[in-house]
Amino acid sequence: MQFKVEKSCHGLNCIQAHDMNPALCLRVKRIALDNDTRNISYKLAKQSGAFLQGFDVESGWIFIEFWKEEYQEFVDYVNKRLLDPIKDWEREAAIM
Secondary structure, three states: OOOOOEEOOOOOEEEEEOOOOHHHHHHHHHHHHOOOOOOHHHHHHHHHOEEEEEEEOOOOEEEEEEOOOOOHHHHHHHHHHHOOOOOHHHHHHHHO
């Protein structure tokens, strides 16, 4: 699975997925909400104006809008992280 940028119903650039693996859905949520200023995910989320509009880990749905035009680096980073193997703790966290 790889995200492709599309237009939201609000006319903003966005990424969204349905039926995503719950552990990967949780991973993307954590990237979008990262508040550790030392992490690249924090920098890219702020640079892109990434706004987590909604998610449901159980159903694998996530929807992120971009409030700035500098979003491609964030999308590329998320897509790269989706290729990382799923760790056991991510599986367990997605079930909880």
